[in-house]
Amino acid sequence: MKQVFQSYSKGEVSVEDVPAPILRPGGVLVHTRYSIVSAGTERHSVETARLSLMGKARARPDLVAKVLDKVRRDGLMETIRTVRDRLDSPKPLGYSSSGVVIEVGDGVRGLRVGDEVACGGGGYACHAEIAFVPQNLCARVPGGLPLDVAAVGTIGAIALHSIRQAGCGPGDLVAVIGMGLIGQLALQILTACGCRPVGFDPSPAMPEFAAGWGFRDAFSSADAFQDAVRRLSSGRGADAILVCAAARDSSPLELAGAIARDRATVVVVGLTGMTLPRELYYRKELTLRMSRSYGPGRYDPEYEEKGRDYPPGYVRWTEQRNIEAFLALAVENRIQPGRLLTHRFPLDRAVEAYDLLTDEDWRGRYLGILLEYPTALPRRGALDLGLTPKTSPGRLRLGLIGAGNYARSYLLPNLPSGKGVELAAVSTASGLTARHVAARHGAARCHDSPAALLADPDIDAVVIATRHDSHSALAAEALKSGKHVFVEKPLAMDIGGLRAVAAALKSSAGRFLMVGFNRRYSAVCQVSKEFFGTSRPLVINVRVNAGELEEGHWALDPDVGGGRIIGEMCHFVDLVQHLCDSPIAMVHAVAARGGVSGGVEAGGEQDVACVLTLADGSVASIVYTAGGDRSSGKERIEVFGGGRSAVMEDIRRIETFRDGRRKVLRFGPSARGQKSELELFTDICMGRVPVPPRFIEGQMLSSLATILIVEALRTGQPQRVSLESVLQEVRG
Numbered sequence: 001m002k003q004v005f006q007s008y009s010k011g012e013v014s015v016e017d018v019p020a021p022i023l024r025p026g027g028v029l030v031h032t033r034y035s036i037v038s039a040g041t042e043r044h045s046v047e048t049a050r051l052s053l054m055g056k057a058r059a060r061p062d063l064v065a066k067v068l069d070k071v072r073r074d075g076l077m078e079t080i081r082t083v084r085d086r087l088d089s090p091k092p093l094g095y096s097s098s099g100v101v102i103e104v105g106d107g108v109r110g111l112r113v114g115d116e117v118a119c120g121g122g123g124y125a126c127h128a129e130i131a132f133v134p135q136n137l138c139a140r141v142p143g144g145l146p147l148d149v150a151a152v153g154t155i156g157a158i159a160l161h162s163i164r165q166a167g168c169g170p171g172d173l174v175a176v177i178g179m180g181l182i183g184q185l186a187l188q189i190l191t192a193c194g195c196r197p198v199g200f201d202p203s204p205a206m207p208e209f210a211a212g213w214g215f216r217d218a219f220s221s222a223d224a225f226q227d228a229v230r231r232l233s234s235g236r237g238a239d240a241i242l243v244c245a246a247a248r249d250s251s252p253l254e255l256a257g258a259i260a261r262d263r264a265t266v267v268v269v270g271l272t273g274m275t276l277p278r279e280l281y282y283r284k285e286l287t288l289r290m291s292r293s294y295g296p297g298r299y300d301p302e303y304e305e306k307g308r309d310y311p312p313g314y315v316r317w318t319e320q321r322n323i324e325a326f327l328a329l330a331v332e333n334r335i336q337p338g339r340l341l342t343h344r345f346p347l348d349r350a351v352e353a354y355d356l357l358t359d360e361d362w363r364g365r366y367l368g369i370l371l372e373y374p375t376a377l378p379r380r381g382a383l384d385l386g387l388t389p390k391t392s393p394g395r396l397r398l399g400l401i402g403a404g405n406y407a408r409s410y411l412l413p414n415l416p417s418g419k420g421v422e423l424a425a426v427s428t429a430s431g432l433t434a435r436h437v438a439a440r441h442g443a444a445r446c447h448d449s450p451a452a453l454l455a456d457p458d459i460d461a462v463v464i465a466t467r468h469d470s471h472s473a474l475a476a477e478a479l480k481s482g483k484h485v486f487v488e489k490p491l492a493m494d495i496g497g498l499r500a501v502a503a504a505l506k507s508s509a510g511r512f513l514m515v516g517f518n519r520r521y522s523a524v525c526q527v528s529k530e531f532f533g534t535s536r537p538l539v540i541n542v543r544v545n546a547g548e549l550e551e552g553h554w555a556l557d558p559d560v561g562g563g564r565i566i567g568e569m570c571h572f573v574d575l576v577q578h579l580c581d582s583p584i585a586m587v588h589a590v591a592a593r594g595g596v597s598g599g600v601e602a603g604g605e606q607d608v609a610c611v612l613t614l615a616d617g618s619v620a621s622i623v624y625t626a627g628g629d630r631s632s633g634k635e636r637i638e639v640f641g642g643g644r645s646a647v648m649e650d651i652r653r654i655e656t657f658r659d660g661r662r663k664v665l666r667f668g669p670s671a672r673g674q675k676s677e678l679e680l681f682t683d684i685c686m687g688r689v690p691v692p693p694r695f696i697e698g699q700m701l702s703s704l705a706t707i708l709i710v711e712a713l714r715t716g717q718p719q720r721v722s723l724e725s726v727l728q729e730v731r732g
Contacts, residue, residue, distance in 0.1 A: 001378035004127035004350045004371075005090040005432055013093070013354040015347065019383045019431035019448035021132040025106040026307045028133055030119055031377055034151035035097035035127045037353050037369040039180055089408075090436050093354075094127035094371075096120055096154035098147045101138075102377065107307065108135045116141040118323055120154030120294055121304065123430075127350060127371055129378045132429070135307045136297060139323040145331040148370060152185070152337045154294060156326035157319060159185040159244075162269040162291035163193070164317055166240035170194030175229055175238040175259055177252050178245025178270050179206035179218060181367045184340050186242055186269075187215055189326075192334040198232060200225040200255070201245070209367055213339040222255060229259045237261030242291075243268050250275040257281050267291050294319035301552050306559075341368040380448060382425075382456075383435065387444040396686050397424035399459040399483070401450045401474060402466030403437040406488070411465060411516075412441055414675040421682045427453040429466075450474055454481040461512075461685050464488060468567050469560045472497030476504035479511050484685040486678070488516040490570050491703040493562040495726055498703055502727050505696070512691060514681045515699045517574040521673035521680070524654040527665060528579060528639055528646050531656050535642025538580050540620035542572045543636045545628035546606070556606075564606050565710055569624045572637075573612065573709070574702035579639060582616035583698075584705040588718040592625070610709050697723060 003018045023029050101115045111117070119125035121137040141150040159182050168174050172195045176183050179201035187210060190197035199210060199218035207218035217232070219225040229238050241256040243266065250273035256266045257280040265287045268274070281288070296310060297303035297318045303310065310318055317325070329335045343366050345353045353369050398415070400407065403426060415421055426438040427447040434446035447453040454462065454477055461484035464474045472492035478485045479501070492498040505513055519525060532538065546568060555561035555568075577584050589610035606626035613619050618641075637648040645657040651672050656663045683689045701723050708719035 001129035001380075001431070002347055003129070003432055004093050004347070006093055007088070008091050009088055013351050015350050016435065017383060018128075018435040019427075019446050020130045020378070020380050021128075021431050022427075022429045022449055023103050023105050024132060024429065026108060026134055026305070027105050028101045028108060028111055028117075028135065028138060029103040030097075030099040030117060030131050030133050030138070031102045032097050032099040032119075032127075032129055032131055032373050033375070034099070034148045034373065035094050035125065035371045036151050036155060036181075037094070037127075037350075037357065037371060038096065038155065039357060039366060039369065088436075088440075090432055092123060092126040092128070092430070092432055095122040095125050096151060097125040097127075097131065098141065098150040098153065099131070099373075102130070109307075111135060111138060111140070116147060116150070118150040118153030118327060120157065120319065120323060125154065127347070128432075129347070129373055134305055136303055136309060136318070136320050139320055139327060142327055142331040145327060146338070148341065148372075149330055149338045150327060151370065152330075152340075152368060153323045153327055155181060156185050156189075156330075156335075156337060157294040157322035158182055158269065158291070160189055160322050160326050161293070161295040161317070161319075162186060162242050162244070162267050163189055163195075164295070164322075165289045165291045166242060166265050166267045168193065168195050168240050171196065172239040173198065173229070173233045173236075175200070175225075175241045175256070177201075177241060177243050177255055179203075179210060180244065180246075180270075181340060182269060183242070183244035184210060184213075184367060185335070185337060186244060187218070188213070188335040188337070189329065191215070192329055196232060198225070198228050198238070205365055209340070209342075213336050225255075226259055233261065238264060240265045240267065243272060244270045245272055246270045247272045249273045250277075253277070254280075257284065257286060260284055260286055263287070265289060295322040299552070301554070301557065337368075341370050342366045343368075344370045344372055347371055347373050382445045382447050382452060383431075384445050385435075385439055385443065387442060394686070395420045395422060396682055397422055397458055397460045399425045399427070399453045399456060399462045400437070400443075401427050401453060401462060401464050402488075403428045403433050404465065404467075407463075407465035408437065410518075410672070410674045411463060411488075411678065412437070414678050415441075416675075416679050416682055419679075419682065420686065424459055425453055425456055450477070454478055454483065459483060461486065461682075467554060467560050468493055468562050472501050475513065476500045479504035479508040479513065482508070482511065484512045484681075486514045486516065486681045489574075490562060490566050490706065491515045491699065492707070493566050495704070495707060498700060498707070499727060502700065512681075512684050513696055513699070514677070514684075515574075515703065516674075516677065517571060517578075517699065517702065518673035518677050519571045519575040519651065520578040521676040522651045523667045523671035523673075524648045524651055524665075525575065525579065525673070527654050527656075528648060529581075531646055531658075532579075532639065532641055532644060535644060536580070536582075537614075537617035537619070538639055538641035539618070540576055540579060540640075541638040542576065542620065542622040544569070544572060544622070544624045545630070545632055545634050545636075546624060546626050547628070547630050547634070548606075548626045563710070564624070564626070565608060565713075566706060569608070569610075569622065569709065570702060570706040572622050572624070572635075573706045574699070575637070576612055576620040576622070577614070577698060577702050577705070580614050580616060580618040580620075582614040582618060583701055583723075584612050584721045585615050586613040586718055586720055587611070587705055587709050587712055589709045589712040590716075591713055592627075605713055608709075608713065610712070612705065700727075 097119045117138040119133045124133045176199045204220040210218040243252045245252040269291045302308045423441045423443045426434045428434040438446040462478045464487040475487045592607035639646045647655045705721045712719045
């Protein structure tokens, strides 16, 4: 299928063949028929991407701050590599479309194959022939409404939500500053709702567009606009003002304050400066409100990704219901969004549409730009990139499932390609990402589903780097398919997943399984192992100052990421077991939020202390917290035993003490362990080295111990760690 995307590093817009997206639970696959190129949002995106690197930095100082923070934590070279990867990654364009449902995922309510729908959401309702869209971002199109008009639904919902934020009612004088597509739609809706709208845009073309659908109270002169507001309000001023303009400065807000009546409401819809004229807003006691996109539910993963609707009795107008309301106004002919569609381009000519957006000679001569799609469904299946895979007997051909930031930054760059290892195929949830990664790393093809990749006979081993909830199922299926498996941590989020992997491994005829516990392969860990030798028992103290994740991050979701104990603390549980070279026998844990842990929602804990006892008598404590300051360092591991001490800091530095002598070793970012673990994985798969004793059992035991830490938090009781008792039904 074809999709429109942009290179953020160069700003170029392209239309390329990519695999279709994967159907996931809670959503549908939609065969797109029309999509809208947003003259405001997408023009800003394209213009920003076409800036120089310095220009991008000036435009996004928030991202510059994050880059500088990463330099302090991870070093200059690793930061450069990460930034380059982000800049080179293709960005999907589009967020408002319409089409026909062709597949329905598990758990979807109210949608069937063949339904016509209006779709919304950046990253979902893209300019692509087939799109995966969560159910709450789809609205059924009323019978009789053309799909080209329905494609405006999401942009119409933005205008409608801004009106709801303003609290407008019949008879209210509402000023609209900025008469682009959203502003014109707002004027139509306000008229339909019995309000008295008046519009302003500095471009003379915009009032002319409005006159074309019958609206006369629109002005390109600020003075004439203010005179009209005074006249229409009998000198009181506007009851509400919608700022739909895009401006680098705060002049739209200054104008809004000037025309507002006493205690009016100003709603910010467009991307504009936010330096308020305090005296003006203070004297009139104005209310300033932000309009967050399409309405309630926006940016809430529970609503948008998981399909958990808000009860209408508490939240009447969600983003989905706003789209439905807009479509209802359109089908009843109370608004005329079709008259705002000024340009149409077939999908193959989408680049011309974006050239139109950035052509200064055309500025103000367009409103709604529509992309039209072929009526026939595109071909599905693997996308061959035209590369000939190497087939010599001594090679190991890898398939990659999932290609997020971690895989692109730490796994793919560390594949030992010079040792007969090649990336043969890629599959990700986004077909666009799959194509980009495959082309960049020389893979011959990309698949439109993990199942298709696992069925590929040209693949010997798979690397699984998806989100945590799919790890155990994908690892089990890969083993059943006869592939060697490298799966990023965690191996499983619960005991059921662990059992499924163990059962698949038992029947896999000698396939190899490795979990991405990279800390055990780091240079500092190897030095520590050699330093302590056979000295036992050991006393280990681990402090992880993990830092906070932003609210709504998928790793904090107990259903997707499993929480930070399952997703991140597992590294240090495995490290303790590896340093001692002895099985973990017992775990106990408490959370910082209370004296006891019983009844706590353990999966969401981020501030935890736990104690591990090991079979050889060693003992370890792990303190994991999100509440510290990042400048104090992330990881500090102290090991004591046999008259020796060692301190490891941030995987880069180790300080050893023996017989009163101190020694310090430092390592670069490349010593984190990913390169060593991938070399070991591929060497074992190719038969170059044997599997270390108790290797797979040790990884499973680390995974089990981590799962039982969550159980200890939930119950407040110590948990015995016995792999045999958990997996006895598999081994039986």
